Amino acid sequence: MERGDFHAEWDPAAGSGRIRQTANPYSIDSVLRILHTLLLATDGGFLVHAASAVRNGRAFLFAGLSSAGKTTIARLAPPDATLLTDEISYVRKLDDRYSAYGTPFTGELARLGENVRAPIGALYLLAKGRENKIEQIRPADAARGLLENILFFARDPKLVKLVFHAACAFTDHVPVRRLTFFPDNRVWEMIA
Amino acid sequence: MNGKSYIARSSQIASRLLGGEMVIMSAGDPRVFSLNEVATVIWEAADGRTPLDEIIANRICAEFEVAPQVALKDAEELVQELSSQGILLVSDQPIVRIASSPRETP
Numbered sequence: 001m002e003r004g005d006f007h008a009e010w011d012p013a014a015g016s017g018r019i020r021q022t023a024n025p026y027s028i029d030s031v032l033r034i035l036h037t038l039l040l041a042t043d044g045g046f047l048v049h050a051a052s053a054v055r056n057g058r059a060f061l062f063a064g065l066s067s068a069g070k071t072t073i074a075r076l077a078p079p080d081a082t083l084l085t086d087e088i089s090y091v092r093k094l095d096d097r098y099s100a101y102g103t104p105f106t107g108e109l110a111r112l113g114e115n116v117r118a119p120i121g122a123l124y125l126l127a128k129g130r131e132n133k134i135e136q137i138r139p140a141d142a143a144r145g146l147l148e149n150i151l152f153f154a155r156d157p158k159l160v161k162l163v164f165h166a167a168c169a170f171t172d173h174v175p176v177r178r179l180t181f182f183p184d185n186r187v188w189e190m191i192a
Numbered sequence: 193m194n195g196k197s198y199i200a201r202s203s204q205i206a207s208r209l210l211g212g213e214m215v216i217m218s219a220g221d222p223r224v225f226s227l228n229e230v231a232t233v234i235w236e237a238a239d240g241r242t243p244l245d246e247i248i249a250n251r252i253c254a255e256f257e258v259a260p261q262v263a264l265k266d267a268e269e270l271v272q273e274l275s276s277q278g279i280l281l282v283s284d285q286p287i288v289r290i291a292s293s294p295r296e297t298p
Contacts (some may be wrong), residue, residue, distance in 0.1 A: 138210075138211050138213065139210035139211035139213070140210045140211055140213035140214075140215050140226040141226070142210075143208070143210055143215045143224075143226075144215060144224045144226055147217065147222075147224045148224065152222050155219075155220060155221070155222075157204055157219035157220060160206065160217065160219040160220075160222055161206040161217075161219055164206035164208070164217045165206060165208065168208045168210060168215065171210065
């Protein structure tokens with residue numbers, strides 16, 4: 001992997017690699033995002049622009065691009081919720097079950113996610129509104145909404161197809177809904 | 193293009209049928225498209241060997257209540273749109289190379 005500010009190598013067989021970078025905190029962050037996108041794709045997982053938190057033993061993801069409300073909903077989370085991230089969620093597939101993991105990728109909240117994992121209960125596509133509501137959406141819209149938020153770092157057709165099918169399989173197994181919310185903590189009454 | 197055009201799915205796409213709608217992503221340029229029920233039938237029939245007017249007559253008019261001329265005009269617009277996005281190939285001659293499966297491309 002090569003960019004103006006870093007050169008990185010990864011040996012899949014050894015499970016290790018090296019990074020040479022300029023002195024800034026962002027290069028390692030970028031390398032980790034790229035590397036984990038590639039690693040997760042081979043096993044049906046992905047990184048997605050989504051806040052996530054664990055509540056009552058299940059992880060809930062709140063997906064949306066910039067300004068969608070990821071940090072807002074993370075900030076509104078009740079004390080019994082464990083924050084995984086307010087920016088980039090880590091989704092891994094193991095034995096046909098999907099789990100979310102805490103990540104070091106932070107958004108405006110600038111708070112590291114807890115180093116825990118939990119099975120995913122639902123993924124919500126965020127929309128802001130005057131009232132809180134959760135709506136069912138068509139499977140095609142669920143896949144499209146998820147794909148629009150998944151991180152892509154390569155134009156390699158094989159990788160794109162892997163991620164595409166990973167997203168479609170995810171929507172087959174995990175409820176994907178549209179969550180319209182008004183930015184106060186009542187929205188979390190609907191998440192459990 | 194006209195009714196005698198042949199259409200084939202590009203090999204540079206990934207697609208999957210979800211809830212009766214075809215979801216398609218262009219591999220070289222990750223944009224996502226979804227097709228409604230009628231467009232999905234045309235997509236699935238785009239084998240490169242069957243002329244568009246035959247697809248309309250045998251699949252669309254047979255399965256949906258629509259006049260052949262109207263269906264063909266709508267189909268030509270759809271084909272032009274998908275072709276301009278690079279996810280459908282159009283030719284005056286049969287197209288040999290096709291995607292492996294209309295419902296889920298590898």
